[in-house]
Amino acid sequence: MTRDFFARPVNEVAPELIGVTLLVDGVGGPIVEVEAYGGEDPASHAYNGPTPRNAAMFGPPGHAYVYRSYGIHWCLNFVCAAPGRAEAVLVRALRPEHGLGAMRVRRAVEPERALCSGPGKLCQALGISGAYDGAPLDAPPFELLPRSETPPIVTGPRIGITRAAELSRRYALAGSPFLSRPLRA
DNA sequence: ACCGCGATGCACT
DNA sequence: GTGCATCGCGGTG
Numbered sequence: 038m039t040r041d042f043f044a045r046p047v048n049e050v051a052p053e054l055i056g057v058t059l060l061v062d063g064v065g066g067p068i069v070e071v072e073a074y075g076g077e078d079p080a081s082h083a084y085n086g087p088t089p090r091n092a093a094m095f096g097p098p099g100h101a102y103v104y105r106s107y108g109i110h111w112c113l114n115f116v117c118a119a120p121g122r123a124e125a126v127l128v129r130a131l132r133p134e135h136g137l138g139a140m141r142v143r144r145a146v147e148p149e150r151a152l153c154s155g156p157g158k159l160c161q162a163l164g165i166s167g168a169y170d171g172a173p174l175d176a177p178p179f180e181l182l183p184r185s186e187t188p189p190i191v192t193g194p195r196i197g198i199t200r201a202a203e204l205s206r207r208y209a210l211a212g213s214p215f216l217s218r219p220l221r222a
Numbered sequence: 223a224c225c226g227c228g229a230t231g232c233a234c235t
Numbered sequence: 236g237t238g239c240a241t242c243g244c245g246g247t248g
Contacts, residue, residue, distance in 0.1 A: 072240070074240070080240070081240085082233095082240075085234085088233070088234090089233090090232080090233065104240085105230095105231060105232075106231095106239075106240065106241055106242095107229080107230070107231080107239065107240095107241045107242080108229075108230035108231035108232070108239095108241095109229065109230055109231080109241070109242075110241050110242070112240065112241085114240090127240055129240090155241070155242070156240070156241075157241050157242060158241090158242075195240070196240075196241095197239085197240055197241070198239090198240055199238090199239085217241095
């Protein structure tokens with residue numbers, strides 16, 4: 038996965054991330070759910086301009102934007118770049134495939150389907166914290182492995198937002214049991 | 223199945 | 236002081 042991959046409009050990049058394997062220090066699996074943020078999107082952290090928190094979104098594409106959510110969890114984004122805009126893809130869920138043991142140590146939870154079924158859970162399972170904010174995605178500890186086939190994708194409204202809730206910018210692997218929440222076919 | 227709520231940090235109205 | 240790009244638990248149908 039080259040850095041050029043992310044140097045495109047976020048709504049173009051987001052669906053292409055479904056099926057891409059995300060590893061952090063070798064722990065992770067294929068991404069099954071993402072959401073697109075940015076541009077003239079009032080739900081985006083970048084909507085009101087640059088701040089210390091969202092600085093990474095205004096930086097070069099192909100880097101991580103990690104922020105703290107509700108004071109407790111971390112959330113991981115991949116920074117993209119439409120011309121003149123700050124955009125990012127929120128990584129919401131993946132299918133646990135590599136490093137299941139490490140995930141279970143970090144998250145004391147029995148069902149495998151709940152290890153990475155949400156942005157906060159995923160960061161906990163992969164050991165992602167604010168220390169990764171701004172880090173390049175094409176260098177350790179990150180590793181992104183291209184998908185071999187184009188998977189069936191379903192779209193729908195984003196989760197947990199109030200502004201621009203009508204926009205259909207959630208992309209998920211159709212029928213996956215590892216989603217943060219089901220999505221109508 | 224759904225609904226409500228507490229935890230806990232910090233950016234912003 | 237208010238509101239989150241959340242999660243898990245405990246209550247009620």
